[in-house]
Amino acid sequence: MAVLGGTERAAKVRWSLINIVVLVYALVPVLWIVSLSFKTKETLTDKNFIPREWTLQNYADIFTTNQFLRALLNSVGIAVIATLIAVVLGTMAAYAIARLDFPGKRLLVGVSLLIAMFPQVSLVTPLFEMERSLGLFDTWPGLILPYITFALPLAIYTLSAFFREIPWELEKAAKMDGATPAQAFRRVIAPLAAPGVFTTAILVFIFCWNDFLFAISLTSTTSSRTVPAALSFFQGSSQFEDPTGTVSAAAVVITVPIILFVLFFQRRIVAGLTSGAVKG
Amino acid sequence: MAEIVLDKVSKRYPDGALAVSDVDITIADGEFIILVGPSGCGKSTTLNMIAGLEDITGGELRIDGQRVNERAPKDRDIAMVFQSYALYPHMSVRENMAFPLRLAHVDKETINRKVEEAARILDLGQHLDRKPGNLSGGQRQRVAMGRAIVRDPKAFLMDEPLSNLDAKLRVQMRTSVAKLQRKLGTTTVYVTHDQTEAMTLGDRVVVMRGGLVQQIGSPQALYEQPVNLFVAGFIGSPSMNFLPATLADGQLRTPLGAVPLTDRIRRLAEAAKAPREVIVGLRPEHFEDAALLDEAELGAGATFTATVEVMESMGSDKFAYFLVEGETATSAELDELAAESGSAEMTDGGAQIVTRLSAASSIKEGDEAEVWFDPDKLHLFDPSDGRTLTHSD
Ligand SMILES: Nc1ncnc2c1ncn2[C@@H]1O[C@H](COP(=O)(O)OP(=O)(O)O)[C@@H](O)[C@H]1O
Numbered sequence: 060m061a062v063l064g065g066t067e068r069a070a071k072v073r074w075s076l077i078n079i080v081v082l083v084y085a086l087v088p089v090l091w092i093v094s095l096s097f098k099t100k101e102t103l104t105d106k107n108f109i110p111r112e113w114t115l116q117n118y119a120d121i122f123t124t125n126q127f128l129r130a131l132l133n134s135v136g137i138a139v140i141a142t143l144i145a146v147v148l149g150t151m152a153a154y155a156i157a158r159l160d161f162p163g164k165r166l167l168v169g170v171s172l173l174i175a176m177f178p179q180v181s182l183v184t185p186l187f188e189m190e191r192s193l194g195l196f197d198t199w200p201g202l203i204l205p206y207i208t209f210a211l212p213l214a215i216y217t218l219s220a221f222f223r224e225i226p227w228e229l230e231k232a233a234k235m236d237g238a239t240p241a242q243a244f245r246r247v248i249a250p251l252a253a254p255g256v257f258t259t260a261i262l263v264f265i266f267c268w269n270d271f272l273f274a275i276s277l278t279s280t281t282s283s284r285t286v287p288a289a290l291s292f293f294q295g296s297s298q299f300e301d302p303t304g305t306v307s308a309a310a311v312v313i314t315v316p317i318i319l320f321v322l323f324f325q326r327r328i329v330a331g332l333t334s335g336a337v338k339g
Numbered sequence: 340m341a342e343i344v345l346d347k348v349s350k351r352y353p354d355g356a357l358a359v360s361d362v363d364i365t366i367a368d369g370e371f372i373i374l375v376g377p378s379g380c381g382k383s384t385t386l387n388m389i390a391g392l393e394d395i396t397g398g399e400l401r402i403d404g405q406r407v408n409e410r411a412p413k414d415r416d417i418a419m420v421f422q423s424y425a426l427y428p429h430m431s432v433r434e435n436m437a438f439p440l441r442l443a444h445v446d447k448e449t450i451n452r453k454v455e456e457a458a459r460i461l462d463l464g465q466h467l468d469r470k471p472g473n474l475s476g477g478q479r480q481r482v483a484m485g486r487a488i489v490r491d492p493k494a495f496l497m498d499e500p501l502s503n504l505d506a507k508l509r510v511q512m513r514t515s516v517a518k519l520q521r522k523l524g525t526t527t528v529y530v531t532h533d534q535t536e537a538m539t540l541g542d543r544v545v546v547m548r549g550g551l552v553q554q555i556g557s558p559q560a561l562y563e564q565p566v567n568l569f570v571a572g573f574i575g576s577p578s579m580n581f582l583p584a585t586l587a588d589g590q591l592r593t594p595l596g597a598v599p600l601t602d603r604i605r606r607l608a609e610a611a612k613a614p615r616e617v618i619v620g621l622r623p624e625h626f627e628d629a630a631l632l633d634e635a636e637l638g639a640g641a642t643f644t645a646t647v648e649v650m651e652s653m654g655s656d657k658f659a660y661f662l663v664e665g666e667t668a669t670s671a672e673l674d675e676l677a678a679e680s681g682s683a684e685m686t687d688g689g690a691q692i693v694t695r696l697s698a699a700s701s702i703k704e705g706d707e708a709e710v711w712f713d714p715d716k717l718h719l720f721d722p723s724d725g726r727t728l729t730h731s732d
Pocket residue numbers: 352353354356357358376377378379380381382383384385
């Protein structure tokens with residue numbers, strides 16, 4: 060017993076150490092940015108982890124420049140619209156994949172997998188050319204469209220895992236109770252799929268929110284530049300001023316909501332990501 | 340309420356499997372009819388075609404004389420109880436039962452009245468505001484029944500509605516389903532793979548096998564006059580004993596010894612052009628401990644002597660299992676029945692005979708006992724196609 064307890068404690072200690080190493084490795088850069096965002100211009104480069112002089116000036120600065128607010132509006136607008144459309148389309152596609160046997164079903168699943176795996180970098184130049192000739196370059200739709208394209212496979216995958224877990228007999232029961240297919244979907248299937256749809260929406264939103272590649276390549280002005288791209292255009296008030304403080308503050312502003320969101324809905328997201336795997 | 344007619348109804352699934360073929364059943368208004376058969380024989384498919392959940396690929400389905408093949412389930416006015424109950428987990432019991440009425444745009448007051456009434460009949464009154472997830476199996480089952488009865492449909496369809504309950508509850512619910520059906524008088528089609536359920540519940544029973552209807556009749560008719568080996572072996576518990584036998588010189592030579600043919604059996608066998616080699620079927624309840632019978636009774640029957648392998652006392656009567664040396668009866672039907680009941684393991688060196696003896700019998704395990712049986716009760720079957728050679732009608 061004592062021996063067993065001893066090895067158990069040793070294992071615990073070992074795991075705790077590993078956890079701490081991983082946490083530190085992952086969190087230090089994030090905390091560093093947080094720390095930078097609270098530092099004054101003079102102490103920015105003092106290499107202290109904890110700011111010696113705390114200031115909110117960087118936050119005040121970004122919220123008084125049009126540049127950041129406009130980018131924030133673009134980010135929210137583009138991510139929300141892309142998420143809505145991707146989730147609606149994904150729901151319909153996933154429902155069909157989970158429930159119906161139609162010719163080309165495997166092909167559809169395969170192609171959507173292919174899209175998810177396609178290196179996005181290789182598409183940037185063609186997309187740039189296409190959007191320029193279509194007049195979509197540097198517009199909201201110019202970002203929303205590629206986001207939908209690359210978010211859909213993710214949406215379809217998570218959602219079809221959820222749909223597969225809703226017993227088909229419920230739908231049959233609804234039909235027997237006198238429901239049209241549309242009523243059965245709206246009153247029985249949709250309420251049950253809601254947690255899955257919600258999880259998918261969060262995942263898709265994060266994907267759109269965090270994107271840098273398309274945001275930097277397919278925009279040229281503040282009219283559609285999202286925050287991740289706008290950050291790289293931040294400048295100090297003079298050529299000699301270092302914008303690190305404001306960039307850090309902006310990074311914190313767009314990251315913290317996501318972190319809180321994920322922490323808050325962690326269980327749901329994990330359930331959503333693994334539900335297909337666990338229950339076949 | 341309605342008369343339901345299946346006229347040469349067939350189902351071929353898109354993958355080419357013929358699940359149901361040429362089923363002819365006329366279900367009278369108010370009748371309680373049971374579809375029974377081993378799993379995979381097409382019972383659910385047949386039920387789903389009546390419901391409209393599966394397309395009918397051949398033949399015609401008529402409800403009250405009208406062809407309904409092409410009608411959607413909601414236009415057939417039929418309610419269904421599923422094996423899994425299929426209750427809506429996000430709705431309370433009350434909402435579950437009210438769902439069909441709300442879809443039919445019944446006014447609120449009527450909905451409330453009907454739901455309360457159904458809840459009273461099914462003893463669900465105090466659970467109306469709970470979610471199905473918090474109910475026991477038996478309660479869920481009753482909610483499923485409630486959802487079916489609230490809207491007074493033309494017919495009820497039930498697909499193994501009791502098979503998810505434990506044995507005791509199943510027997511209890513069986514009685515209440517039967518009572519409910521009698522009370523409502525609604526045409527009911529009930530699917531089960533359990534022959535006991537079929538025998539105790541239905542006005543008539545349809546025995547199916549491999550997508551084909553084997554026999555339709557009252558439980559008594561199926562028991563006394565099975566048309567073939569399959570029905571004979573499927574109906575009755577413990578099931579009928581089968582032995583190979585030879586018809587010769589007005590006698591039946593069996594592993595139990597020579598059995599005299601009664602006039603009735605001889606006439607029927609002749610009329611059916613019985614072959615020489617046959618299978619004889621004897622129900623367990625047609626045996627008796629010879630020691631309990633007087634001379635006259637013994638003389639009117641046949642006896643054999645064998646060793647009791649296992650003795651099970653049920654209190655009211657005793658089941659004695661004998662091993663009879665010699666060949667065992669073989670046919671496709673018997674193989675299928677054995678596979679279904681899981682008794683496929685062969686008793687080597689002979690056939691097992693199950694007998695039901697009076698509780699007064701003093702036979703013990705290991706005894707060499709003399710057992711009597713009534714030769715007029717035996718059935719003869721043609722081993723080549725399984726048909727009953729002693730079927731009279
Ligand atoms: N959707 C389907 N597609 C193809 N074959 C099916 C389908 N559903 C059932 N079957 C086949 O049809 C036959 C009858 O099935 P079913 O009606 O469910 O049997 P039962 O309810 O009597 O157990 C089985 O052989 C089964 O494999």
